[in-house]
Amino acid sequence: MGFAEEFEEAAAAAREKAFPAVVGIGTRWPSGSGFVLADGLVATNAHNVHSEHPEVHFADHIRREATAVTADRVGDLAVIKVSTEGTSPIEWGEGGPKIGTPVFAAANPGGRGLRLSFGMVSGFSRDFRGPGGHPISGGFEHTAPLPHGSSGGPVLTLSGELLGINTKRLGEGLYAALLAVPSLRTRLEALGKGEAVIRPYLGVGLLPGEVARRLRAAVGLPERDGVLVQHLDDAGPAAQAGVLKGDLLTRANGQALSRAADLHRVLGSSKPGDQLELEIVRGAEERQIKVALGTEPERSESEIHGRRHHRRR
Secondary structure (H helix, E strand, C coil), X not given: CCHHHHHHHHHHHHHHHHHHHEEEECCCCCCEEEEEEECCEEEECHHHCCCCCCEEECCCCCEEECCEEEEECCCCEEEEECCCCCCCCCCECCCCCCCCCEEEEEECHHHCCCEXXXXXXXXXXXXXXCHHHXXXXXXXXXXXXXXXXXXCCEEECCCCCEEEEEEXXXXXXXXXXXXXXXXXXXXXXXXXXXXXXXXXXXXXXXXXXXXXXXHHHHCCCCCCCCEEEEEECCCCXXXXXXXXXXXXXXXXXXXXXXXXXXXXXXXXXXXXCCEEEEEEEECCEEEEEEEECEECCCCCHHHHHCCCCCCCC
C-alpha cells in the first residue's frame, strides 16, 4: 500500500472516530468549535462563550442550547453543560507530541460544517498569550490549516485521539494548541464538576528581561539575567515578604528567570500556600526571599479582556 492510500485510510479512521464528537459553538460571528468531553459536557475555549446559554451544534445538525457554563477565562477553557444524547465523547491520547508528530485538526466553526486538516507538530513546550495577554504555558504549535471559528476544536492523533485544543492562530501558517497533558485533563474535569480554578498569586507586575538589562546598564549596574519588578501589590504576598519595586528576580525555586513566562511556569506548578523561594538582586546586592503564595484575586471581565499595562502574577 502506498503513502497516499495509507494517509487516506488514516484520515477516514480519524473522521469516523472523532467527527461525531466535534461540535460548533454559537450562531453568529464570532463563533467557535468544541468537542464532547463526557456525557452531558462539551469542552471549548472560554473566548468562544459569549452568553450563559450558548448554542451547541452537533455533527448530525441537531442544535441544542446549553444549560450552564463553567469557564476559566484566564486559562481560556470552558466546559458547557448540554445534552449530548447519542454522541460518544472523544478519546484522550496518551503522551505528548514531539516535533514532527503528524496531526489532524478538526473543527465545526459555529456549526457551519465539519472540517479536517492535516499538519505536523512544529514546536512544543511553547508559551503564548491568551485572553487579555495572560501567559499560557505548556502548549504546542502545529501546521494543520484552520478556518476562522476553529478555536476550541480538537487536535488529533492519526488514530483520532485527543492531543490538544486549538486556541489561536499564530500567523505564518502556525497554530497554537493547549496541550492535553494530565494537568489539562484535570482542569477540564474540574470545570465539568463546576469547580472554580484556584491559582497562586505573587502580586507583582514585571518588565521583560531585555528591558531590565537596559535599565541596569543605564544606571551603571552590571548586566544580569532576570525580570524586573515594576509594579507591586502593596497587600500582596511578595510585598508582605519584603520584595520591592526595582528588584530583579533572577531565580524562583531554583529555576532561572529570563522572562516573565519563566516565572509563570513556576507558579503554574504551585498552589496557594506554597513557599516560593526567590533569588533577587537589589542594586548590586543579592538576596533570598521566601514568599507564601496567596490566592489570585477574582477579576472582572473587563480586566481579563481589556488591555492592561501591568500583568499580575
